[in-house]
Amino acid sequence: MTVHFVGAGPGAPDLITVRGQRLVRECPVVVYAGALVPTELIAQAAPGARLVDTADLDLDAIVAVLAEADAAGQDVARLQSGDLSIYSACAEQMRRLDELGIDYELVPGVPAFAAAAASLRRELTVPTVGQSVVLTRIARRATAMPPTETLAAFAATRALIVLHLATQAIDEVVAELTPGYGPDCPAAVVAYASRPDEVVLRGTLADIAGQVHEAGLRRTAVILVGDVLAADGFPDSHLYSPHRERHA
Incomplete structure (x- = not known):
């Protein structure tokens, strides 16, 4: 199982990498940053995929969702607005995943x-x-x-x-x-x-x-x-x- 941190771009649903879009369509769990990620992109998730809006979740709750997916052997598309390299708040999530031994990768986006x-x-x-x-x-x-x-x-x-x-x-x-x-x-x-x-x-x-x-x-x-x-x-x-x- 892998958590795929995906830069979802600045807002236009087609300003996302081909790799990022493929992950949204394939992963059984899609975790996204509320209204900062376009609804048209979330709508591309696979039928039956679990969709989790993090707008009202704190870090512990978000990590719990990722850990639950890991326990179930389910890949996660973790969508963050813009690009992951600046102001994405990915660093603390990755630190928690390192502590839990959960694998992850970063897919850059348009800042x-x-x-x-x-x-x-x-x-x-x-x-x-x-x-x-x-x-x-x-x-x-x-x-x-x-x-x-x-x-x-x-x-x-x-x-x-x-x-x-x-x-x-x-x-x-x-x-x-x-x-x-x-x-x-x-x-x-x-x-x-x-x-x-x-x-x-x-x-x-x-x-x-x-x-x-x-x-x-x-x-x-x-x-x-x-x-x-x-x-x-x-x-x-x-x-x-x-x-x-x-x-x-």
Whole structure:
């Protein structure tokens, strides 16, 4: 028996890997993260599959479901929103499974920041403008941030910054980033990326908070700040340069 942790993508039911979709269709147990996973994807589960919504379950209850499936010899498709590598809360689940001796694998998915970049029709790394992307969040009511990982410290790099789980604190975010990036720095907020109700806001640090408040956004969104969001006139990538050394 194996627990297959599957990145279910940002919300569009077809933004999932072929492997992930196959597991949803084949596993006798499908455990999913509530409304964060599209119902159209859950509907693809095999007839008679056990469907478990974890929206109201704590970690102990979730692990109990996985352990029960293991005892019955049933594979589990454990669907998590976005990609498993960031903010998926998979680490503590895997730690529990390690302690119980239950086998598992990870199947990556499309992360929210990638879906947001697609909605903005932007590459997040642009030659000579920006070659680094900072993926972070703020503490607020969530787990505390490491003391060295502050918005001010990241702003000093002027790299593109992408904030998850921070839209409800947009005023605080703008206040902390503006000294480093400047009020005219391009900014964007993408909510419900890839879904029918997607909302895309574009502006600068000077006006993005007002747009967020006007749109009534508080969650399920990412904030992006950096010069690459409005980059133009940059040189072509060295990848396509006629002067680049090519190997047979």
